[in-house]
Structure formats: structure tokens, C-alpha cells
Amino acid sequence: MSAREDVLRRVRAALGDRGAGTTAAGKVGTAPAAVEVPRRYRESGDHDPGSPAVLEQLVDRLVDYRAHVRQVTAGELPAAVADVLAQAGSVVVPPGLDEAWLAAAGDVIVHRDTRDEPLSALDLDAIGAVLTAARVACSETGTIVLDGEPDQGRRAISLVPDVHVCVVRAEQVVQTVPEMVRRLASHPERPQTWISGPSATSDIELDRVEGVHGPRTLHVLLAP
Template sequence: MDARTEILDRIRSALGNGAAPPPVPRDYLRTAECADPVELLTERLADYRATVRHCGPGELAATLAAVLADDPRLAVPYDLPGEWLTGYRGEVARDGDPAPLTVAELDDASAVLTGCAIAIATTGTIVLDAGPAQGRRALTLVPDHHVCVVRTDQIVAGVPDAVAALDPRRPLTWISGPSATSDIELNRVEGVHGPRRLDVVLVR
């Protein structure tokens, strides 16, 4: 008998003629209450030691230029809006335009600039789903500095709101602050393998 058949048989015999599956009580909050999502997201991101900047749509290019001032080489997804980069003076490598950047090229970039799918205020989380202005997963992983643009209309209150808004068929990366470890005597050290700096620019 093959393993699949045998395991399924074992499960059926373990369950016997078991009763119908029990109902799942869902009395938890399906939509989080949140008076000021922008303020909460800002506060929660700062808790993770991510840097947050606020700006209006007209100030975005200048704000990004300031955030990226020390980064000589910037990786961006092929569909990043051109107007985001009008103030940036360094070298720009577009992933997938014309070809995907190699791992070495990604490693060579000092920063990466993307948008996001949504952001979760309660947990200070940014979710990327490989949609517009986000690119593939490796792009936001290898460079050491991630700058992420979040529009305030992309902010949802809580985790259930986020799960409801996302499409599981897309590769999803939930990011809550810079990479971190607490493996040495529980001392938190920011920055191990993922980007060591996370800067979020919130656009009204």
C-alpha cells in the first residue's frame, strides 16, 4: 500500500465513525476598531525601530531623495512610478527591465525602494504581494536598506481586515520592522539577514 493511502486509512480509522465536525465559534473581532489608523501605524512601526516619515503626494520625490541620500545604488521594481525617483541622484537598477537582476546585482544595491499592497495599523505590518511597484520577493530581501511607500488609503486596522484583503495565490511577505534576532541571551539585535534598516514613507 502506498504511503498516501495508508496515512488516509490510518486517519479514518483513528477518527472512527466520529461525530460531525464541531462548529467554530467566531466571537472575536472581525474588524478591528481603530480611531486613527495612520497614527497607530506610525507608533507601532516606531516600536519596531523602523523610521516613519509623513508627506503629501507632492512631497514624495523630495522625501524619498532625503531618505535615500546615503545610498549610491538603488534597486527598484520595473513598474516603480518614475516620478518617485525624480529627486534621487544615485544609480538606479530596475529589476526585470530589461532582465531580472542577478543575485550579485541585488547584493550590490545598497537600498531597495517599493510600494506595498496594504499595511496593518494594529500590528505595524506592511504586506507585499508582488503587485504594482513591489516586484518579486528577492528584491526587498537582499539589499540592506528597504524604503517602502505606503499610501494612507492602503492602511487597514487589524489582521482580519488584512487577511480578507489579500489574495493567497500571490506570494505574500508580511514585514513588521527590520529583521531581528533575540537568540543571544534574548538581546534584540536588529538586522541579521533581511534588510537591517526599514524606512516607511506614509503618503497622505
């Protein structure tokens, strides 16, 4: 029995349908009836979204990934944004970003990117940072997901600039991947960017190189 035949045999056995679908000879038979596929994995965590335990775990994972994390109050958020952007000098923002976040930005040059008037890759490469919101985050994996909402913008703006400043609200942080996927499922048509720390890769000798596939530096501001 070939590996392919073995895989198909196991699939048919798992679905409880041994006589329909693709046969060992590769022929297509009668379409199998719909069956209930068992979901034995954990569908939720032990802690509520946004709880202190979940936020603590997210911070631990992000720091382990070499991201810069700061927990701030709503009142402290504009100053925290300004502090990070002061080093970048310029920032690109999506059209739906909360303007109050930029209230203390001072002399930072603000570029605006929209789908109707998108900045080119060369334009984005010359900008010091990008500031976005987030859609959801998973504490167990330290993953933040953007899905193209107006406060997150096009995927390109979060991939080209060297610094990404991402504001994540406590209520957006869930513990497990299934919880995160369920939130994303409400808009399956949106493009998604999954972020687990700054962009990094390594060669065969495990020498780490950052900034190859996206921002070299990730700042996460956790806000209420």
C-alpha cells in the same frame, strides 16, 4: 488518553461531529458533513482604514520597532525618497513602480529588476537600497505586507539590500489583522512578505542583532 487523542476529541467536539473523521485509534471514518465554524474573534477595528487614529497607531508601532517613519504629502514624496536614497547611493526598483517617485533622485544609480530579467542575489547585495510600494498595512501589529504586485516586485529585492524604503498609502492602512487578511485574500496565489520593522533577531542572552534575515534599516513613507 494521549495528547493527540485529546486534541482530536476537542476538534470533533468543536465541530459538533463526534462520530466521524479520525478516531482515537487513528482510523479514518466517514468524512464529516460541512459545518459552520464559529468566528468569535474581532473581525474589524473601531476606526476606518486610513483614519488619523489608525495612521497614528501604525506610526507608533513602527517607531517602536525601530523603523524610520515620515508622513508626507503627494508633492513631498519624491523629495523624501531622494533624501533617503542619497545616503544609499544606489537603488533597485520593481518594474511597476511609479516613476514620479524617482523624479528627484538625482545622481542615485537606479537598477531595475523584472521577472524576465531578474538580478542575482550577488547583484542585489551590492545595491544600497530597494524602493517599493506596499499592498496593505495593519496598525495594531505595525505590519506591512508586500504581495508581489508590479510596484512591489519579486520577494528577493525586498530581502537582500540592506535598506528598504517602502511607500505606504493612507488608504492601505487598516486597524486589525482580519481586515488585512481579507484584502490579501483577493489574490491568494501571490507570494507575501510580512514586514514588522527592520529584520532583527536575538540570541539566548537577548542581544539584538539587526539585518540577519533581511534589510537592516526600514524607512516608511506614509503618503495620501
